[in-house]
Amino acid sequence: MKICVIADIHSNLAAFQAVLKHMPRCDVTLCAGDLVGYCAEPNEVVDLAKSKNMKVILGNHDYGAITSDIAGLNPIAARAVLWTADKLSGENAKYLRNLPEQLKLTCGAKKVVVIHGSPRDPLFEYVFPDISNRELFKLVRDVDADILILGHTHVPMMRVIQNKLVINPGSVGQPRDRDPRASYVVLTVDDEVDVKHERVGYDVEKTVEKIRAAGLHEELATRLYFGW
Secondary structure, three states: EEEEEEOOOOOHHHHHHHHHHOOOOEEEEEEOOOOOOOOOHHHHHHHHHOOOOOOOOOOHHHHHHHHHHOOOOHHHHHHHHHHHHHOOHHHHHHHHHHOEEEEEEEOOOOEEEEEEOOOOEOOOOOOOOOOOOOHHHHHHHHOOEEEOOOOOOOEEEEEEEEOOEEEEEEOOOOOOOOOEEEEEEEEEEEOOEEEEEEOOOOHHHHHHHHHHHHHHHHHHHHHHHHHO
């Protein structure tokens, strides 16, 4: 069974399109949250996600866009969330409101759980690749899964703890690991699990122009060139 895993698209339509074009044929595509936020094409991204029938969970920016709750966000992110809330169509806001905070499914012989943040805080806790084994064990020990998929950090991760594979595919729309290319993962699930991390170049300038035309903060445009 082949699973394509994406996260943190953040209204970056050009990056999303590039990733979808690059993806191999998969049995299922999973998105670990944050379709919207930061960039300037939220409706286009949500429409495209819906058209692909992918399984999507709620991210913290999706939550902010449907509630206008900006607690915990820095001023630049908060401004983008409120802008997104204003621009979302009623149909797409309804779609985001209906997204679950967690997804559980069986892929082949493996149990998979998808959460945006962490098992103890599905929307807001960051789990970075350098988390200690001790802390990672605490996070995953009560999770009934062979594979745990996370998002939120925008940084790719692959760790094995307590016989559980913990994966973050990185970000499609706003990478933060100093590589500006869109990031995703392909899992081939059999008796064993093969993990292939993919990077895809896209037309960054197209997204930058949209951000600037929308009047969003310049930092949201500039960072896309550098992947930070």
